Amino acid sequence: MANFNLKINGQSHQVEVDEDTPLLWVLRDHLGLVGTKYSCGIAQCGACTVHVNGEAMFSCTMPVSSVGSDEVTTIEGLSKDGNHPVQKAWDEVDVAQCGYCQAGQIMTAAAFLKKNPKPTTDEIENAMNRNICRCGTYHKIREAVAMAAKTK
Amino acid sequence: MATTIKTNRRDFLKIAATATGGLLIGFGWSSCDTPKVQVLSTEEVLAKAHNFNSFLSISPDGDIVIYSPNPELGQNIITSFPMIVADELDADWKKVRVLQAPLDNQRFERQLTGGSGAMPHSWERLRKAGASAKYLLLSAAAAKLEVPQEELYAEESMIYHKNSKKKISYGELVMDAAALEIPEEVPLKDPKDFKLIGTPVKNVKNKEMFTGQPLYGLDVYKDGMVNAMIQRAPFGMKIKSVDDAAARSVKGVLDVVVFKNNVAVVGSTTWPLMKAKRMLKIEYEPDGAVESTFDHDRLFAEMLDAKTAQIMRQDGDVDAAFKNAAQVITAEYQCPFLPHAPMEPQNFFAHVKEDSAELIGPTQTPDRARMETARLLGIPVENITVDITRLGGGFGRRLMADFVVEAAELSKILDKPVKVTWSREDDNTGGGYRPAVRYRFSAALDEAGNMIGYKLRGAGMNAGNTTRENNFPSGAVPNVLIENVNHRSTVTTNAWRAPITNFLAYAEQSFLDEVALAAKKDPVAFRLELLKKAKNEPVGQLGYDVDRMIGVVEGAAERANWGKNANVKQGFSVYFSHRSYVAQVADIEMENDQPVLKRITAVTDCGVVVHPTGADHQVRGGIVDGMGHAMFGNLTFENGMPKQRNFDSYRLIRMKEVPEVNVHYLQTPFEPTGLGEPALPPTGGAIANAIYAATGQRLRAQPFIEQKEYSSLNLQIKRA
Ligand code: FES
Numbered sequence: 001m002a003n004f005n006l007k008i009n010g011q012s013h014q015v016e017v018d019e020d021t022p023l024l025w026v027l028r029d030h031l032g033l034v035g036t037k038y039s040c041g042i043a044q045c046g047a048c049t050v051h052v053n054g055e056a057m058f059s060c061t062m063p064v065s066s067v068g069s070d071e072v073t074t075i076e077g078l079s080k081d082g083n084h085p086v087q088k089a090w091d092e093v094d095v096a097q098c099g100y101c102q103a104g105q106i107m108t109a110a111a112f113l114k115k116n117p118k119p120t121t122d123e124i125e126n127a128m129n130r131n132i133c134r135c136g137t138y139h140k141i142r143e144a145v146a147m148a149a150k151t152k
Numbered sequence: 153m154a155t156t157i158k159t160n161r162r163d164f165l166k167i168a169a170t171a172t173g174g175l176l177i178g179f180g181w182s183s184c185d186t187p188k189v190q191v192l193s194t195e196e197v198l199a200k201a202h203n204f205n206s207f208l209s210i211s212p213d214g215d216i217v218i219y220s221p222n223p224e225l226g227q228n229i230i231t232s233f234p235m236i237v238a239d240e241l242d243a244d245w246k247k248v249r250v251l252q253a254p255l256d257n258q259r260f261e262r263q264l265t266g267g268s269g270a271m272p273h274s275w276e277r278l279r280k281a282g283a284s285a286k287y288l289l290l291s292a293a294a295a296k297l298e299v300p301q302e303e304l305y306a307e308e309s310m311i312y313h314k315n316s317k318k319k320i321s322y323g324e325l326v327m328d329a330a331a332l333e334i335p336e337e338v339p340l341k342d343p344k345d346f347k348l349i350g351t352p353v354k355n356v357k358n359k360e361m362f363t364g365q366p367l368y369g370l371d372v373y374k375d376g377m378v379n380a381m382i383q384r385a386p387f388g389m390k391i392k393s394v395d396d397a398a399a400r401s402v403k404g405v406l407d408v409v410v411f412k413n414n415v416a417v418v419g420s421t422t423w424p425l426m427k428a429k430r431m432l433k434i435e436y437e438p439d440g441a442v443e444s445t446f447d448h449d450r451l452f453a454e455m456l457d458a459k460t461a462q463i464m465r466q467d468g469d470v471d472a473a474f475k476n477a478a479q480v481i482t483a484e485y486q487c488p489f490l491p492h493a494p495m496e497p498q499n500f501f502a503h504v505k506e507d508s509a510e511l512i513g514p515t516q517t518p519d520r521a522r523m524e525t526a527r528l529l530g531i532p533v534e535n536i537t538v539d540i541t542r543l544g545g546g547f548g549r550r551l552m553a554d555f556v557v558e559a560a561e562l563s564k565i566l567d568k569p570v571k572v573t574w575s576r577e578d579d580n581t582g583g584g585y586r587p588a589v590r591y592r593f594s595a596a597l598d599e600a601g602n603m604i605g606y607k608l609r610g611a612g613m614n615a616g617n618t619t620r621e622n623n624f625p626s627g628a629v630p631n632v633l634i635e636n637v638n639h640r641s642t643v644t645t646n647a648w649r650a651p652i653t654n655f656l657a658y659a660e661q662s663f664l665d666e667v668a669l670a671a672k673k674d675p676v677a678f679r680l681e682l683l684k685k686a687k688n689e690p691v692g693q694l695g696y697d698v699d700r701m702i703g704v705v706e707g708a709a710e711r712a713n714w715g716k717n718a719n720v721k722q723g724f725s726v727y728f729s730h731r732s733y734v735a736q737v738a739d740i741e742m743e744n745d746q747p748v749l750k751r752i753t754a755v756t757d758c759g760v761v762v763h764p765t766g767a768d769h770q771v772r773g774g775i776v777d778g779m780g781h782a783m784f785g786n787l788t789f790e791n792g793m794p795k796q797r798n799f800d801s802y803r804l805i806r807m808k809e810v811p812e813v814n815v816h817y818l819q820t821p822f823e824p825t826g827l828g829e830p831a832l833p834p835t836g837g838a839i840a841n842a843i844y845a846a847t848g849q850r851l852r853a854q855p856f857i858e859q860k861e862y863s864s865l866n867l868q869i870k871r872a
């Protein structure tokens with residue numbers, strides 16, 4: 001067990017956990033930030049996507065010891081009131097079915113659009129291909145990312 | 153045309169006013185023998201949200217609360233059901249709050265999600281609930297405004313007088329409406345006057361979903377709760393010995409408990425359990441047949457050749473038809489086991505006390521979860537509560553109650569509240585799969601290419617009836633024999649989105665394509681010819697409506713420009729399941745000498761489309777699901793253990809693999825039928841038939857990418 005001082009959504013948090021504990025479980029079990037989801041645990045599906053220094057990362061395979069003083073943003077901290085352009089587009093397009101994958105999808109899309117504000121459809125698909133949606137909402141995700149890019 | 157409908161008085165709860173002046177009009181959504189009058193102030197309505205039953209309630213300030221009784225797993229019933237109530241009520245949608253109701257079979261019937269059955273079951277009930285409330289409000293308004301009721305109309309939670317400027321809000325009328333008798337009959341709206349039904353109302357849970365609020369079973373954290381993960385046994389095996397020393401040494405592990413065939417590791421948080429579970433040394437021994445995929449292959453061959461089988465349907469004289477045939481076509485089709493793989497793995501919270509239990513989590517059948525828990529633990533049913541969280545997908549797996557009962561049993565053993573979390577590997581290896589099946593089809597054609605005989609034998613692994621004996625082409629062929637053989641496997645199976653039809657439709661629609669080609673007929677013309685026979689001279693019992701079937705076949709051929717463009721290689725498929733009709737056309741185009749799967753066009757007849765966004769989601773989702781599993785899905789076994797345990801080896805479809813999908817509906821006047829399933833069955837057949845049209849290769853087994861012919865196809869499934 002070790003102590004970690006994490007910067008999450010602009011606040012610092014102290015946790016005492018084993019150093020191999022994935023950031024995902026620190027968020028969910030220790031900090032009550034349950035918007036970041038567990039689905040595969042092996043970096044295959046993207047349900048656990050968070051931003052680390054603005055980069056979309058799979059939190060399920062990121063040991064807490066590797067986070068250091070990096071800035072972590074979770075879906076809860078993406079915007080104040082759900083008004084990030086990506087969240088708004090997700091609402092506008094009504095993207096979700098079960099919704100379980102969508103926090104991860106939104107986080108991937110938000111990081112991607114920051115880097116590439118005017119993406120082509122191919123670029124959107126390449127970026128979003130790392131996130132699985134078992135309900136098959138891919139058409140709507142693509143539409144919402146394109147919409148967010150326009151409304152930014 | 154507006155219709156008048158008889159109210160079942162017991163369908164509606166009486167109205168009550170409270171002493172404090174806060175009040176509520178309550179209307180149950182279903183019949184119950186002893187209507188209870190709920191007396192709650194507005195504050196209580198909201199504060200007691202989870203403690204009371206299904207109502208449409210209206211407070212004096214005009215707030216409306218509508219409870220959604222059915223589990224929500226992505227079909228968006230939590231939006232579409234309240235829309236129906238609110239539309240008949242002419243409610244101001246902005247003032248409607250929707251809440252998920254807990255399990256309560258005093259108030260609700262059929263509080264489950266499965267079989268695409270919620271909408272057909274509830275359509276009229278929901279309309280009546282809204283219409284009756286509106287009727288009472290109109291009556292109260294007529295008395296208050298001193299005008300005839302016929303001169304009043306309602307709009308957005310207000311009642312207006314046609315001939316004057318008089319108006320009054322629902323909130324102001326609640327008290328008076330509360331004193332009135334529920335009428336014998338209430339008028340329902342003319343569908344052309346629907347304001348919400350048929351419009352793309354947004355999902356009422358968007359904000360919570362898109363800001364990461366706790367909604368799902370895995371998000372349940374309760375005071376004093378421990379976490380647990382369970383190692384379950386391979387199929388056909390039982391525990392011989394357990395060495396838990398290493399697992400217990402993991403920091404954060406509180407206990408290791410062996411019960412039934414389970415080894416549970418218990419701790420305060422999840423990660424130590426994931427580590428500890430891997431350190432368990434469990435020896436298993438056979439407890440029945442320990443099967444591998446190799447054994448299943450042998451069993452299938454035996455079942456298809458077995459002397460006897462259960463006869464599901466027999467018309468005419470099949471032997472004679474095949475004897476006299478000018479041509480006989482025979483083919484076998486095979487589909488593997490599949491896990492459901494919802495994105496949220498199975499999980500459940502249970503707190504079992506001396507003589508009661510609290511259950512919380514994602515279940516498609518809260519009632520079954522409660523009954524099975526009651527039976528196992530000997531607790532009276534009425535002492536068990538079930539709160540339904542949002543479900544991170546279900547696909548049928550959550551119709552089972554194994555994951556609830558084991559959590560309850562563990563809570564009882566530990567004497568603590570516990571949340572059991574399944575890892576992805578647990579979820580993939582935990583059984584309840586779509587059964588594996590193999591079919592043998594034979595068709596007899598006469599000189600003119602008419603199908604005069606049709607034989608189907610289905611063989612399944614714990615599949616029950618693998619056929620749909622009264623479905624097309626039954627009814628269109630004079631001599632038919634449909635048989636079923638089942639093997640009792642130790643590998644457990646369960647409903648999987650569009651049970652049976654999810655693979656039968658692919659096999660049958662591909663085979664019909666083979667027959668059409670052998671008869672030298674266009675696949676669409678061939679199907680229409682059969683359907684016309686079923687219409688004009690039906691043979692035996694028909695489980696489908698021929699006209700509606702013809703409607704979607706013609707609709708899809710037209711929308712997809714069937715056969716109009718020689719550069720587009722097309723595959724056709726049509727299926728009736730779960731009360732809805734769906735025809736699909738898959739288009740493959742050649743690009744740089746490479747066949748590319750470009751688009752799928754679907755035409756659906758599901759009656760009235762209540763919620764276009766929800767319907768669109770279900771049709772697209774069904775097609776993407778149908779395609780993904782036809783292309784990639786495979787679960788194979790070695791010594792009772794599934795080999796594909798996580799998404800690295802169990803492949804799910806991704807965005808880049810999804811073609812364009814065009815969704816159309818026939819405007820038909822029928823009552824709405826469900827869409828959670830019917831769009832999935834036709835997809836595999838449409839794609840397989842398009843692949844044949846483009847490449848001359850017939851894929852007679854799923855998953856397609858694992859067939860030996862597949863690699864030579866050079867098929868591009870990315871969008872171009
Ligand atoms: S849970 Fe992290 S990628 Fe799937």
Ligand code: FES
Nearest residue numbers: 098099133134135
């Ligand atoms: S919306 Fe259900 S997994 Fe994506």
